[in-house]
Amino acid sequence: MKNNNIITRDLATLWHPCSQMKDHEWLPLVPIKRGEGVWLEDFEGKRYLDAISSWWVNMFGHCNPRINDRIKAQLDTLEHVILAGFSHEPVVELSERLIKITPAGLTRCFYTDNGSSAIEATLKMSFHYWLNLGQPRKTKFITLSNSYHGETLGALAVGDVKLFKDTYAPLLMTPITVTSPDCYFRETGESEADYSTRLFAEMEQTLAQHHDEVCAVIVEPLVQCVGSMRMYDPVYLKLLRKACDHYGVHLITDEIAVGFGRTGTLFACEQADITPDFMCLSKGITGGYLPLAVVMTHDHIYQAFYDNYEKMNAFLHSHSYTGNPLGCAAALATLDIFEQDNVIENNRALSQHMGNAVAHLKDHPQVGDVRQRGMIIAMEMVKDKQTKEAYPWQERRGLRVYQHALKRGALLRPVGNVIYFMPPYVITPEQIDFLAEVATEGIDIATRAE
Numbered sequence: 290m291k292n293n294n295i296i297t298r299d300l301a302t303l304w305h306p307c308s309q310m311k312d313h314e315w316l317p318l319v320p321i322k323r324g325e326g327v328w329l330e331d332f333e334g335k336r337y338l339d340a341i342s343s344w345w346v347n348m349f350g351h352c353n354p355r356i357n358d359r360i361k362a363q364l365d366t367l368e369h370v371i372l373a374g375f376s377h378e379p380v381v382e383l384s385e386r387l388i389k390i391t392p393a394g395l396t397r398c399f400y401t402d403n404g405s406s407a408i409e410a411t412l413k414m415s416f417h418y419w420l421n422l423g424q425p426r427k428t429k430f431i432t433l434s435n436s437y438h439g440e441t442l443g444a445l446a447v448g449d450v451k452l453f454k455d456t457y458a459p460l461l462m463t464p465i466t467v468t469s470p471d472c473y474f475r476e477t478g479e480s481e482a483d484y485s486t487r488l489f490a491e492m493e494q495t496l497a498q499h500h501d502e503v504c505a506v507i508v509e510p511l512v513q514c515v516g517s518m519r520m521y522d523p524v525y526l527k528l529l530r531k532a533c534d535h536y537g538v539h540l541i542t543d544e545i546a547v548g549f550g551r552t553g554t555l556f557a558c559e560q561a562d563i564t565p566d567f568m569c570l571s572k573g574i575t576g577g578y579l580p581l582a583v584v585m586t587h588d589h590i591y592q593a594f595y596d597n598y599e600k601m602n603a604f605l606h607s608h609s610y611t612g613n614p615l616g617c618a619a620a621l622a623t624l625d626i627f628e629q630d631n632v633i634e635n636n637r638a639l640s641q642h643m644g645n646a647v648a649h650l651k652d653h654p655q656v657g658d659v660r661q662r663g664m665i666i667a668m669e670m671v672k673d674k675q676t677k678e679a680y681p682w683q684e685r686r687g688l689r690v691y692q693h694a695l696k697r698g699a700l701l702r703p704v705g706n707v708i709y710f711m712p713p714y715v716i717t718p719e720q721i722d723f724l725a726e727v728a729t730e731g732i733d734i735a736t737r738a739e
């Protein structure tokens with residue numbers, strides 16, 4: 290079997306996610322036959338280093354033997370069972386372990402089957418909590434500019450990435466949008482903490498004005514990944530936690546992308562030493578194997594739904610594959626690896642190595658910023674280094690880096706003009722050096738004057 294065989298059959302039958310399909314008239318699809326560790330291999334033996342963890346899901350490499358074994362054992366025991374009225378061992382064990390490792394106070398796990406559906410469930414739960422408490426006026430959500438929470442209509446509505454959202458505006462509820470504390474635009478000489486603190490004033494004011502009608506504030510803690518890997522200081526989360534408590538508004542942290550060690554701690558919230566009212570997890574939870582997501586919350590929120598059936602205040606929300614046993618088994622194997630291999634500690638050396646490997650790009654004339662949180666590092670290409678004027682999106686310069694990387698055997702998939710590494714944690718320092726080399730060449734090619 291050759292690559293072309295798959296490509297022809299694919300293009301005759303599939304509609305790919307997040308793609309203008311016409312691009313594939315000149316931009317070849319990449320058919321993958323097998324994976325091993327950080328590597329993906331096509332049908333003709335060409336290998337690609339997966340620098341983006343296949344859309345941020347992979348944690349410990351492709352076809353990791355320890356995760357494979359656990360799924361295989363589960364497969365021969367129980368593949369799936371309805372979770373309403375029924376239960377199974379993997380979902381119970383996973384819930385017990387998640388409660389132990391997440392911030393104190395998150396003691397209830399509600400499962401869904403992907404990140405967006407976790408956000409949907411959370412929005413409904415927050416609204417419904419206030420309703421059950423006799424506060425039907427609370428119907429709105431506060432979100433940050435440049436945020437992303439998924440693609441389904443509710444999740445899309447509380448996000449703010451125009452490229453994905455604007456088309457569907459007539460279908461969406463309207464959130465209250467507060468300026469993101471994203472530190473890219475801070476004054477020269479201003480610290481990230483000072484900038485994020487300064488930006489909090491708008492949030493405080495918005496909460497003071499609207500708290501009567503607001504259910505929750507939803508944020509991606511520390512890194513807005515889809516929003517160009519923009520980063521902000523933990524102090525913002527600390528202030529937000531206090532303000533939400535003060536004004537009687539829930540705090541939802543969407544750790545779907547940043548959870549499970551991406552920012553250097555197991556969960557990003559730890560860096561601000563806060564516990565949200567709802568925490569959403571997905572992506573890395575199964576090590577990148579299977580779709581699974583969880584909403585974690587407090588006992589007092591759970592109790593607001595706990596009553597006699599006739600009161601009609603239960604949370605009647607479900608998805609067919611809720612708490613799928615195979616997904617839970619993959620998650621348990623993933624948690625085992627975190628525990629047994631001292632991952633968070635070892636990642637410190639790897640993230641330092643990533644920082645050093647691309648440090649020279651800070652001086653590149655067309656790079657406006659190199660920023661990092663733990664195992665996420667991003668390099669932003671700009672038209673003007675002084676003013677940070679962006680390249681027009683129509684020029685698709687990030688795509689040129691993508692194409693160059695493919696040629697060199699790496700999967701780098703920039704968001705707009707931002708090149709980033711978010712690799713599986715089994716990457717080696719030598720492989721990081723290779724990525725840095727490819728990214729540097731790619732940025733040179735993509736920013737060359739025409």
Ligand SMILES: *Cc1c(COP(=O)(O)O)cnc(C)c1O
Pocket residue numbers: 403404405406408437438439440509514515543544545546547571572
């Ligand atoms: C990916 C992502 C989502 C959506 O998850 P899906 O599983 O793709 O639906 C939500 N929030 C954040 C921060 C994400 O990165």
